[in-house]
Each structure stands twice: as structure tokens, then as C-alpha cells.
Amino acid sequence: MDKPKAHKTALHEVDGIDQPESISKASIEHVTRLRKKQPTAQELVNGILNGDKTALSRAITLVESTNPSHLEKANDVINQCLPHADKSVRIGITGVPGVGKSTFIEAFGKHLTSLGRKVAVLAVDPSSSLSHGSILGDKTRMEELVKDENAYIRPSASGDTLGGVARKTREAIILCEACGFDTIIIETVGVGQSETAVHSMVDFFLLLKIAGAGDELQGIKRGIMEMADLIVINKADGDNIKKAKLAKTEFNRALHLFPPKNSGWQPKVTTCSAITHDGVADVWETINEYLKLTQENGFFGFRRSEQNSYWLTETINEQLKNNFYTREDIAALLEQNKKAVQNNELSPFAAAQVLLEKYFK
Structure with a gap:
């Protein structure tokens, strides 16, 4: 005896229609290739001087990067742009x-x-x-x-x-x-x-x-x-x-x-x-x-000069700090000293002195 067909309620699902791709695969591959291609420092500078906002954005991203390998390229871009600023x-x-x-x-x-x-x-x-x-x-x-x-x-x-x-x-x-x-x-x-x-x-x-x-x-x-x-x-x-x-x-x-x-x-x-x-x-x-x-x-020019001097010392402080924390030997010693400080085996000041002496050797 045949089983009675299940009654469909108003809430049953209906198979939908597959939607076509809204973006072509060729376009995606093209954009991906462009993103992977890193412009040279000279290409970024040329774009910036020509008023290209995309080049400007990419240059700022490069400057903001914390990757040490980007530092030299970022400084090159800034130095070339400086006479035009x-x-x-x-x-x-x-x-x-x-x-x-x-x-x-x-x-x-x-x-x-x-x-x-x-x-x-x-x-x-x-x-x-x-x-x-x-x-x-x-x-x-x-x-x-x-x-x-x-x-x-x-x-x-x-x-x-x-x-x-x-x-x-x-x-x-x-x-x-x-x-x-x-x-x-x-x-x-x-x-x-x-x-x-x-x-x-x-x-x-x-x-x-x-x-x-x-x-x-x-x-x-x-x-x-x-x-x-x-x-x-x-x-x-x-x-x-x-x-x-x-x-x-x-x-x-x-x-x-x-x-x-x-x-x-x-x-x-x-x-x-x-x-x-x-x-x-x-x-x-x-x-x-x-x-x-x-x-x-004359205060406008004087203030600009004073600001340049201030940011020289600020940049030195920042570079020293970044270099300190990115050194592998310092990072390993830092973890050891942190544990010693947390366990009250060493004071924070003594631990800092050990790390700094290691850094400046």
C-alpha cells in the first residue's frame, strides 16, 4: 500500500534559483595581481607628485607599517617628497x-x-x-x-x-x-x-x-x-x-x-x-x-623649525624603542625577567637595568 504524500505547509521551503556570479573571475584575478605587485619607491613618489590619491594612500600605508623591512623604502619615499612639502x-x-x-x-x-x-x-x-x-x-x-x-x-x-x-x-x-x-x-x-x-x-x-x-x-x-x-x-x-x-x-x-x-x-x-x-x-x-x-x-617660520627639532628627538626615541623590542635576544631575556618580577624575585628597576645593559653591549 502506497504511503500517503506528506502535506506541505505554508512554511515549506522551495528550491531557489542559483544567482549568476556578480563579479567575473577575470576581474578578481586582475585585482589580486595588482595588489600583489608592490610599487617601487620611485613609482610611489611619481604618483604622489602627480596628485594620485591611490599612490598617496599606498605610501601612507607603507610609512605606517611596523614591518622593519618597509622602513628603508618608506624613508626613501619621504626624503624624495620632502623638497615638495x-x-x-x-x-x-x-x-x-x-x-x-x-x-x-x-x-x-x-x-x-x-x-x-x-x-x-x-x-x-x-x-x-x-x-x-x-x-x-x-x-x-x-x-x-x-x-x-x-x-x-x-x-x-x-x-x-x-x-x-x-x-x-x-x-x-x-x-x-x-x-x-x-x-x-x-x-x-x-x-x-x-x-x-x-x-x-x-x-x-x-x-x-x-x-x-x-x-x-x-x-x-x-x-x-x-x-x-x-x-x-x-x-x-x-x-x-x-x-x-x-x-x-x-x-x-x-x-x-x-x-x-x-x-x-x-x-x-x-x-x-x-x-x-x-x-x-x-x-x-x-x-x-x-x-x-x-x-x-616671523613666528610661523620659527615654529616650523622648532617642530622639526622636536620631531627629530621623537623619531630617535621611537626608533630606539622599536629596535629594543624587536631584537630576538632582548625579547627572550625580557620574558625571563618578567617572570622574575612577577614572582617578586627581582625588582622592576633591577630587571630593566639588566635588559638595558644587554641592549647596549
Whole structure:
């Protein structure tokens, strides 16, 4: 006796139709071959000097690499680009998370490109101390600016660098300038310690604030306030306009408590809205005022020279540190001393002395 056929319910599955390949295998193989082919240092330099953003991105990736074998090639690229650099205005922008840095930079960048300037944004994203990963989402947040032909956005992970400034941001500035970008914007992660490092590589330091978040009391504190050349109260729109104006008054009072700057510039406070674009043009006008003053009194060139000296010592420190930790004999001895320190058999200071003596022999 034949078995009755199973009754199909409304939830039964129907065999689907196989979809054709959306990308041809030939295209995949072509892209794979291009990726495997590493351009020479001269090819990267030629591309950068011709304004090729792809060559610029590949060069920055090379410079950021921690692979010791890439160091010589990266230095060759930087040295060849150096004579073509130093022809831009470098602007550092910082502020606490949530202040609207990315939105402001997009509005500000679009204003600059509308004036015919070429803008490069070096955005530093925080890296996780656990997974060591980073979102690198600045291109997504600046969706209008990223499509602008006269703009370039490069997000980089901060890694384990203290303060959240990418390890090779200084070199990336040189490469962007050689590529023809006349305005370099460096965005920090806004964690409170990155400001000093950013301040040491830019011409103009801009601090973003928001009203109504208790920031007015921070105006009397030194440190970050003393470094700022301009304080911008962002999100000055809608019901927040009155609060922004009040915050502007408070910060203006605070700035007059600080001693005058060596540049001869009196820091200013202004309000703006990155959404409505009100006040964005005023920010650029203020920066131009600063540049005119410091170029006339010689402070602009003096500061650039001082920054070069500072980054010489910083690079030496970094190279020594990297060389120390990548030496195989040091790595083996380090593990032994770590265990001794953890077991209270040796003090951290004595262990460090043993390692350093081994390193400098």
C-alpha cells in the first residue's frame, strides 16, 4: 500500500534559483595581481607628485607599517617628497567625543574646497586596548567631503601611541603636502592627552566646545586652553544659540587670564553650527588673520623649525624603542625577567637595568 504524500505547509521551503556570479573571475584575478605587485619607491613618489590619491594612500600605508623591512623604502619615499612639502597650512582640531568634530570638519572642508583649496584630513581613530582594532569610520561620517575631488580623507588607527595621535601622522603630513594639498587638517580622538602631540605638528590649533555641558568651568583651567589659538562653540543652532553665546562670553573672560602668547596672537572665541554652516566662514577668516600676523612677525617660520627639532628627538626615541623590542635576544631575556618580577624575585628597576645593559653591549 502506497504511503500517503506528506502535506506541505505554508512554511515549506522551495528550491531557489542559483544567482549568476556578480563579479567575473577575470576581474578578481586582475585585482589580486595588482595588489600583489608592490610599487617601487620611485613609482610611489611619481604618483604622489602627480596628485594620485591611490599612490598617496599606498605610501601612507607603507610609512605606517611596523614591518622593519618597509622602513628603508618608506624613508626613501619621504626624503624624495620632502623638497615638495612645507607649502601648506596645518590645522589641528580637537575636542571631547560628541562635540561634533567630524561634522564640523566636513562643513569646514567643503567651505575650503569651494574656495579652490585642496584639503587633506588626517583623522586619528582610537584603537581598542583589548582587541587592538579600530573602526576607522571617518569616511562614513564625512560622506559629502569624501566625494569631493579636492579633498582627501585618511583615517588611521592610534595604536598604542600615547594620546591617540597616529604614530606616523607627521610623515603623512609631508606626503599630503607633496601631493598638492595646501590645507592639512588633523583630527584627534579627543581623549585629553593627544593635544600636546597635535600642537607640536600644526600651525594653528582649534579647540571645539559645546555649550551647556559644564565646559564653561573648564575655561579657567590651563593646559589645553593655553594651547588653543581659537575656541569654537559648536552646535550653536536652534534652542542652543543662547547657551552658545553665553559660553562664548565665559571663555572670552577665561582667555584674558592667561599670559600673552609668543606668537603675538590673542586667542579668540566664536560660535558656529556645522549643520547650518553659520559661522564656518568666520573660522577660516580668523585662521587667515593668524597666518598673516605670524608670517609677518616671523613666528610661523620659527615654529616650523622648532617642530622639526622636536620631531627629530621623537623619531630617535621611537626608533630606539622599536629596535629594543624587536631584537630576538632582548625579547627572550625580557620574558625571563618578567617572570622574575612577577614572582617578586627581582625588582622592576633591577630587571630593566639588566635588559638595558644587554641592549647596549
